[in-house]
Amino acid sequence: MTNNQTLVLIILTFIILITLVNVIISIIERRKQIAKINTLWDNKLKLESFIRPNSRFDAQYHAYRDHYNEQSFIDDKTWSDLNMDTLFHKINFNFTAIGEMRLYATLRGMFKVNQTSLINMFKENKVFRLNVSYILSKIGKNVYPLFPDQMLPTKRNILLMFCPLLPFIGFAFIFLIPSKGILICLTFMILNAILSFKLKKSYDQDLKSIFYTANVIKQSQALSKIESTPAISVDFTHFKASRRFSGLLARVESQDMASSIIMFIKLVFMIDYVLFHLIQRSYFKYQEEVMTCYDYISILDNHYSIAMYQHTLTHYCYPKINHNINGLQMKSIIHPLLDEENAIANTIDISNHILLTGSNASGKSTFMKAVALNLILAQSIQTATAHSFIYQPGYVMTSMANADDVLSGDSYFMSELKSIRRLFNTHQCNKIYCFIDEIFKRTNTTERIAASESVLSYLDNQKAYQVIAATHDVELSTLLENTYNNYHFNESIQENSIFFDYKIKPGKANTRNAIELLRITQFPIDIYQRAQQNIRNL
Numbered sequence: 001m002t003n004n005q006t007l008v009l010i011i012l013t014f015i016i017l018i019t020l021v022n023v024i025i026s027i028i029e030r031r032k033q034i035a036k037i038n039t040l041w042d043n044k045l046k047l048e049s050f051i052r053p054n055s056r057f058d059a060q061y062h063a064y065r066d067h068y069n070e071q072s073f074i075d076d077k078t079w080s081d082l083n084m085d086t087l088f089h090k091i092n093f094n095f096t097a098i099g100e101m102r103l104y105a106t107l108r109g110m111f112k113v114n115q116t117s118l119i120n121m122f123k124e125n126k127v128f129r130l131n132v133s134y135i136l137s138k139i140g141k142n143v144y145p146l147f148p149d150q151m152l153p154t155k156r157n158i159l160l161m162f163c164p165l166l167p168f169i170g171f172a173f174i175f176l177i178p179s180k181g182i183l184i185c186l187t188f189m190i191l192n193a194i195l196s197f198k199l200k201k202s203y204d205q206d207l208k209s210i211f212y213t214a215n216v217i218k219q220s221q222a223l224s225k226i227e228s229t230p231a232i233s234v235d236f237t238h239f240k241a242s243r244r245f246s247g248l249l250a251r252v253e254s255q256d257m258a259s260s261i262i263m264f265i266k267l268v269f270m271i272d273y274v275l276f277h278l279i280q281r282s283y284f285k286y287q288e289e290v291m292t293c294y295d296y297i298s299i300l301d302n303h304y305s306i307a308m309y310q311h312t313l314t315h316y317c318y319p320k321i322n323h324n325i326n327g328l329q330m331k332s333i334i335h336p337l338l339d340e341e342n343a344i345a346n347t348i349d350i351s352n353h354i355l356l357t358g359s360n361a362s363g364k365s366t367f368m369k370a371v372a373l374n375l376i377l378a379q380s381i382q383t384a385t386a387h388s389f390i391y392q393p394g395y396v397m398t399s400m401a402n403a404d405d406v407l408s409g410d411s412y413f414m415s416e417l418k419s420i421r422r423l424f425n426t427h428q429c430n431k432i433y434c435f436i437d438e439i440f441k442r443t444n445t446t447e448r449i450a451a452s453e454s455v456l457s458y459l460d461n462q463k464a465y466q467v468i469a470a471t472h473d474v475e476l477s478t479l480l481e482n483t484y485n486n487y488h489f490n491e492s493i494q495e496n497s498i499f500f501d502y503k504i505k506p507g508k509a510n511t512r513n514a515i516e517l518l519r520i521t522q523f524p525i526d527i528y529q530r531a532q533q534n535i536r537n538l
Contacts, residue, residue, distance in 0.1 A: 018261050037133050041126075044312045046093050047137060054085050056097075056144045057104035063146075065110070072395060072429075073109040074376060077419055081400040081435075082373055087337060091381070093308040095136035097144045098216070098294055099301025106302065106380050113302050113381045116318065121228055122307035129304070131226050135219050136301050145209035147294055163192055164269040189268040196267045207276050213283060213290060214242040220293040223300060232296045234289045242279045306381045315340045319378035319389040327351045327466055328371070331388035335370040336377065344502035345386075346370075348487075353460060355477050356470040357509035358489035360517075363502035364470040365400065367489070368435045371468065372396050375433055394431030394466070397423055399439075412442045420455060429464055436469040445473070453479045460484070477508040496520055 040047060065073060074084070088107055094100045105111055113119075122129050167188045200207065217239045224232045236243070266272055283290050310316055315334055322329075332345035346367060356364045374384045375396050399419040402412060420439070426432050439455065440448040453476060459465045460483045467484075471477075477486045488509035491500045493516050515535060518528045 022261070033137060034130075034134055037130060037137060040133070041129065041308070041311065044308070047095055048141070051089055052100075052141075054088070054104065057088075057101050060101045060144075060146070061105045061108055061110065064105070068110055074107070074396065075422070077422070078372075078396060078398045079108065081398040082369055082376070083337060084373075084376075087373065090337065091305060091309045093305040094301045095133065095141075095304070096139045096297060096301050097141040097212075098139075098147075098298040099136070099305065100141065101144065102295075102298035103302050103305060107376065109376075109380065112379070113299075113306050115230075115299075115303060116382060118230070118300075118303045119307045119310070119382075122304050123311060125228070128226065128228055129307075132223060132229065132300060133304065135222050135226075136297070136304070139212075139215055139219050139297060143208045143212040145212050146206075147209065147213070147291070163195060164271065164274055167192065167268060192270050193267040196270050196273060199270075199273050203276060206280070207272055210276055210279055210283070213294075214239075214279060216297050217290065217293045218243045220296050223296070229300065230296070232292065234292050234296075238286045238289060239282065241275075242282060302381075306383060309381075310383060313340065313385065315343075315345075315387070316383055316385050317388055318382055319374075319384040319386075319391060321393060322390050323392055325351065325390065325392055327392060328375075329388070329390040330371070330374070330386050333370055333374060333384070333386040333389065335366055336373050336385040338366075340385075346502075346504045348504055350466070350468070353456070353467040353480075353484040354469070354487055355456070355480055355484040356468065356487050356489070356504075357472070357474055357477050358470075359491055359509070359511060359513040360472075362489035362491055362500055362513075363504075364489055365437050366502070367504055368398075368400070368437060368468055368470060372398055372433070372435045392431055394433050395426060395429040396433050396435075397426065398435040398437075399423060400435065400437040413440070416440065416442065423459070424462075426464075431466065432462075432464045434459060434465055434467045434469075436467065438470055438472065441472070449473050449475050449479070452476055456480055456484065474508055493520075 037047065039045070079085075084107060088104055091107075092100060092103055094103055102111060103113075106113055122132070167185050169184060169188065217234075217236070220232060220234065221236045221243070223229050315332070327350040329349045331347045333347070334340065334343035334345050344363070350371075356368070358364050370385075374386060374389060375391060375394070378384045378389055378391055379393055399416065402416040402419055416439075420436065423432075423434055423436075436456075439452045443451070452471065452473065456467065456469055456476075457480070459467050460480075469484075477484075485506075486508045487504050487506055489500070489502065489504060490509060490511045491498055491513055493499075493513065496519075498513060498517065498520060515528070515531045518531060519525075
């Protein structure tokens, strides 16, 4: 055997070994992934527990909100007041980045998860659930694509598109003049690697999004072939090239040995640069079908996520819409962020405005948030943490967790004024649910009662509004008793302890606990006694 033949044999052997290693690693990884996915449902777990910053989802949501009716969206203040970030992460069992992005937008009011039959299919059909879950997991969350911006064609250099062919000139010379052939081959490979590094900086984020999209299209076709998945209106022959290379290109973030070898090959043959421009133009040409695939994957992922969320709950129902009722009918409603075993359920029909009174920590704010959150969940993901939840659809707005704003220079009172003022700017909605907690609590008693009565009376005169407000001012419950139904929460004090039952009751509050809390928390006895005397004198 000649030296040339030996060299060629070594190269071929090396290529075969690389291929075998890659195949073996892929098989091992696939089996591990399937085994892990098999345990998720019974253990009520997410595929990964890492929590990403919501800025990833928020940026895409704000980029698209102008294309929809903003009157239906949950605004930033309401989102913050209700701790919706925390609720989003509790509900988020998505396998894909685009699933997470869509679920976030859904909770903000942009979309709806409303295919009950699909949710039930995930819950009841194990084979269906595992097959869909595995394919969704192959898309993953390595990239958060900036769709559809990444499909806009970028400028390319035609000469650079031919650079991947240069190393093959060296390969050809190896058979003729081995020493020169190897030198030429190595020179062109190094040149291509340098060009790859230099060029990649200018399109790296778009590159990842493009390759992620290739995988989305490939897996959309795979999912559409599973029995009971929704049909998809896409001609997949338009994406033959992207599908052919998506398995290779999807490994942009992996760190295993096979991926490192693939990355080396991609560099020396400038595969990323060439395929980026070819595929980008293909996606731009068939942009509508690409977006259909994005929607298809994210919708399936969201329905799995909601099915799993419901699976983690023992206290939930499918809400029902009734346009003939003026408000809400709730049985055993609880706050969705509270532990189900310890949460106190409340039952109430709300057909009029409600004014809540009661002592500190008695449950007013928690109840209002429970109602507001369940209204959002009912209208976005068809789920309510209640035994029964019947509602008239409407827009949800809150003014609750106000605070001083150091950056803007606003005091607490100014922040609250701005928060309440925005409630008056939503007249286009047919139904508006307003939740106001401890209205104007940072100003003096006389002006607080006067201003609160004026605001709540004004909202009563607006036909679209239904208000649930909480206050410590029992005087308000008398001033507004003709237009607001009074409900309250109370407590009982036994020796050195205070007990709350957190149950809503009709009528005005008839207990106070602030002075007794001075005694229970062991303030000096002189302070407690003087406070009692002051109460008697007022």
